[in-house]
Amino acid sequence: MADEQTDAAGPVTMLATPIRLDFEFTPGIAQSKFLRGLERGEFLGQRCGTCGKVYVPSRGTCPTDGVPTTEDVLLGNSGTVTTFCVVNVPFAGQSIEIPYICAQILLDGANLSFMGLIQEIPTDQIRMGMRVEAVWVDESELIPSLASVRYFRPTGEPDADYDTYKEYL
Amino acid sequence: MTDSEVLHAEHRLEYPYSRSTGPVIGAFLTGLREGRLLGATGSDGRIIVPPTEYDPITSDDVGELVEVGPGGVIESWAWVAEPLRKHPHQTPFAWALVTLDGADTALLHTVIAPGPDALATGDRVTARFRPEAERIGSMSDLEGFVPEGGAS
Numbered sequence: 001m002a003d004e005q006t007d008a009a010g011p012v013t014m015l016a017t018p019i020r021l022d023f024e025f026t027p028g029i030a031q032s033k034f035l036r037g038l039e040r041g042e043f044l045g046q047r048c049g050t051c052g053k054v055y056v057p058s059r060g061t062c063p064t065d066g067v068p069t070t071e072d073v074l075l076g077n078s079g080t081v082t083t084f085c086v087v088n089v090p091f092a093g094q095s096i097e098i099p100y101i102c103a104q105i106l107l108d109g110a111n112l113s114f115m116g117l118i119q120e121i122p123t124d125q126i127r128m129g130m131r132v133e134a135v136w137v138d139e140s141e142l143i144p145s146l147a148s149v150r151y152f153r154p155t156g157e158p159d160a161d162y163d164t165y166k167e168y169l
Numbered sequence: 170m171t172d173s174e175v176l177h178a179e180h181r182l183e184y185p186y187s188r189s190t191g192p193v194i195g196a197f198l199t200g201l202r203e204g205r206l207l208g209a210t211g212s213d214g215r216i217i218v219p220p221t222e223y224d225p226i227t228s229d230d231v232g233e234l235v236e237v238g239p240g241g242v243i244e245s246w247a248w249v250a251e252p253l254r255k256h257p258h259q260t261p262f263a264w265a266l267v268t269l270d271g272a273d274t275a276l277l278h279t280v281i282a283p284g285p286d287a288l289a290t291g292d293r294v295t296a297r298f299r300p301e302a303e304r305i306g307s308m309s310d311l312e313g314f315v316p317e318g319g320a321s
Contacts, residue, residue, distance in 0.1 A: 011196065011199045012199045013189060014188070015188055015194075015306070017187065019184045019186060020183040022180075022254075023179070023181070023182065024178075027175075027176055029175055036176075092185065
């Protein structure tokens with residue numbers, strides 16, 4: 001905090017006034033399963049028994065049918081970029097060197113995309129439909145957090161057909 | 170899934186704001202860093218502590234900053250028996266309105282005392298500043314008030 005203050009000799013002109021809220025967070029049963037999966041290096045989702053959609057991460061219920069999702073589904077390591085954003089703007093607390101790619105990734109077999117970092121590709125080559133795979137941290141460093149996924153990288157496969165992900169944009 | 174498998178984690182949401190002080194509050198905070206308490210002269214000659222940039226009645230710019238205290242009188246107080254983490258003291262203390270010598274308004278700060286039985290409205294207290302090396306130009310440079318005569 002002291003470094004936010006004016007230098008020791010001159011008059012005070014700035015004041016650090018951080019606003020802070022401390023929470024005890026619990027992700028609940030369904031998301032705990034997902035996070036425990038990440039700790040094993042796996043993407044674990046859940047299927048709705050009514051509509052058959054697979055959610056990853058699952059909140060434990062199907063938002064369409066309003067029923068509990070009780071069937072666990074182990075998903076693979078690959079998916080498709082549905083949409084993306086190239087981040088060029090620096091901001092406070094930024095932990096990744098800009099420019100970088102933030103993408104929505106639809107894992108194969110899933111009916112819900114989630115956000116992931118894309119690396120190992122120049123930012124001007126990212127595109128919708130690109131096939132990507134997760135790169136995990138070393139086994140000894142796996143934790144129950146998405147931080148266990150270092151990033152996604154292109155698999156080199158041909159792009160996915162637009163029809164396969166058009167419902168997830 | 171058993172209870173022990175459901176995860177829990179500490180989560181902190183924090184925004185690192187900094188704000189400009191303006192000339193009057195800036196001078197007040199500079200004074201605190203020097204171990205001095207300053208008040209502003211209102212348009213009717215009243216001394217306002219902590220200083221405002223404008224006279225609260227006439228809205229005119231305030232006049233000269235003058236030194237007040239370090240002694241003062243407790244106008245009102247409330248004992249905090251179980252301080253929270255965010256409180257300025259981690260041992261029991263009192264919030265208090267203190268009118269410093271030479272001031273016409275009261276300053277909200279803390280009184281460090283052995284217990285509520287050691288405090289009364291109208292008691293005289295004196296400012297206790299943090300050691301000079303620890304002062305950063307913040308309200309917390311004033312650690313609190315202590316009963317005059319060093320009762321605590």
